[in-house]
Amino acid sequence: MRLPGLILIVLATLVPVIWFAPLAGERDAVALFSQYLGASALILMGINQFLATRVAGIETIFGSLDRIYILHKWLGVVALVAMGLHDIIDAEMNGLRGGPLSGIAEDIGEVSLYGLLILILASVITFIPYHLWKWSHRLIGVFFLMGAFHYFFIEKPFSNFEPLGLYISAFCILGIVSYVWMSLLRPMTPRGHVYEVDLVRRVGGLTELVLLPKGRGMKHKPGQFAFLSINDGALGEEHPFTLSGAPAQDRSLRFSIKDLGDYTKRLHKTVEPGMEALVCGPYGHFSMPKGRDPQIWIGAGVGITPFLAFAESLRTADAGPVKLYYCVREQDDVPYAVELENIAEAVPNLELVIVNSAEGIRLTADRIAGDLDGDLSTAHVFFCGPVAMRKALKTDLVLKGMRASRFHFEEFEMRTGIGLRVLAAWLWDRGVYELEKRNSALRQPAE
Incomplete structure (x- = not known):
């Protein structure tokens, strides 16, 4: 993610403090904080609906689209936490302004909260089939509409037409327009x-x-x-x-x-x-840098696909020495091996190294550093493949002198969880450990 985009999102959630702060002297501070949390959740959800539109120029502000999807996920999680706290912390106070629909708005707000809770959790549970996830994900906009209705008509210490009310309303409208565009208008007018x-x-x-x-x-x-x-x-x-x-x-x-x-x-x-x-x-912004610094390309499995395009482009590009590590675990033919070998023969500055784990060969940071004569400080490393392999190689290469900013990678899995599998595995292992510890204590003879 790009820093300017993150700063804009943080500022968007902090700006309402300008109007909430003066109200603290005349209102219950705890209830007012709950109101602020609800407003922040709506702002984040409105931004999140906008990020899903993939409008032109969005990558310039927030970074490449694969990173935007990661940002989209975490904004949803943070908004969900803010909504949950808003519901838990009592937001009621005396002398609030509302209307004849305030009671209905209260009930609809509860439905919106639990609907978003279920759907956002479903979004980060990655073992749910993609087609079911995508179908359910479209309903998030429906519950956001309900949340906006809750905001427009609920009793609150300010009017919708005051600066604070207009500010929050603007993000609600942004989210509604984005949702209508993506779910209704865009399918009828496909762009591409x-x-x-x-x-x-x-x-x-x-x-x-x-x-x-x-x-x-x-x-x-x-x-x-x-x-x-x-x-x-x-x-x-x-x-x-x-x-x-x-x-x-x-x-x-x-x-x-x-x-x-x-x-x-x-x-x-x-x-x-x-x-x-x-x-x-x-x-996406996964592209070769300009200049003649040495480059290391690491493609694992289907992660070789961007490097096929990289390698072809070297026929006309002015680049420094490039070493491509193609990591596979094939017993027979390696996909695109012949094509890459032909390109390597035609392009003097490209060297192809096939690392086949089926033959007991593994790619390590030691090998990469050795191939660069130990000098990693000027090299650019491009990686596309499994996350665990990426993290291990990056950690080891940085320890050997590579600058972390020169390790480039693509978020190969745009739909990612929040570590639920890791948490479940840890809880299981912990439970097994405690059970074995208890059984061991029972087996010991009493003194």
Whole structure:
């Protein structure tokens, strides 16, 4: 995430303090704090609805879209905590201004709270199937509408037409407009570039698609991703995939898609040449730096896809020495190995190293440092692959002298949890440990 975007979000939630502070002298401070928490939750939810729109320029302020999805998740969690505290802490006080709908607004606020609680928790429980999650996620906007209704008509110590009321209302309207756009208007007026599927082939466990534009087409940079949907009943839902081909003059696109879920398996079985596709994008800031500093590329499994585009672009780019580590665990053919070897032969500054764990070989920070003669201070490292591998390599490389800011990675999984699996595993292990400890004590003879 980019710092300017985070600062704007923090300031947006702090600005209401300007108007809440003078009220503290004449109102119950605890109840007023509860009112502030409710207002902050609405502000964060309104911003969150806006972040989901993917409007042009949003990456400039908040960072690449893969990071925005992480921000989107955590804003939802923080807003949920603020809503929960607002509900727990008594917000009632004497002399409040309301209207004939204040009672209904109170009840609707309760429904909104519990609806958002269920749906936001469902969003961070990653083992819920994607299609069920996406369907339920659309309902968040409905409960946000109910929360906005609660705010507009509930009794409160200020009017909707005072500066504080207008400020909070603006974020409610922002969220409502964003939700209506994404759920109703955008599907009726799809935005994107129309393509035709020209080639479908299997490369190892990947489905490769080559698309030809039916109009101007989309211009992209190596390493970016786009949202793809196929004009077919089973494949009409859009999904994000990395573009595995370098930019072409005819603006053709290549996707290399692994069978990881229901949609990608259906795509493998269903997609055929001649089908129409809609591509929306491009997105992401995972791109090569300018200059001639040494670069290390690490692609693990399907994480090789952005580096296919990187490698192709080296034919015309002016770059320093590049070493590509392609980490696989294949017993037979390695996807794209021949293509990468051919590019490496044609591009003098690219060296390909295939690291095959099936042969007992592992990539370590020691090996990377050794290949750079121990000098990691000037190198840029680009990684795409499993999170655990990324964290381990980054930690070890930083300890060996690499600057953390020069370790670049893409959030490969846009839908992430908040550590519920880790927590469950820890609780299970802890429970087993305590049970074994207790049984061991019972087995010991009494003194």
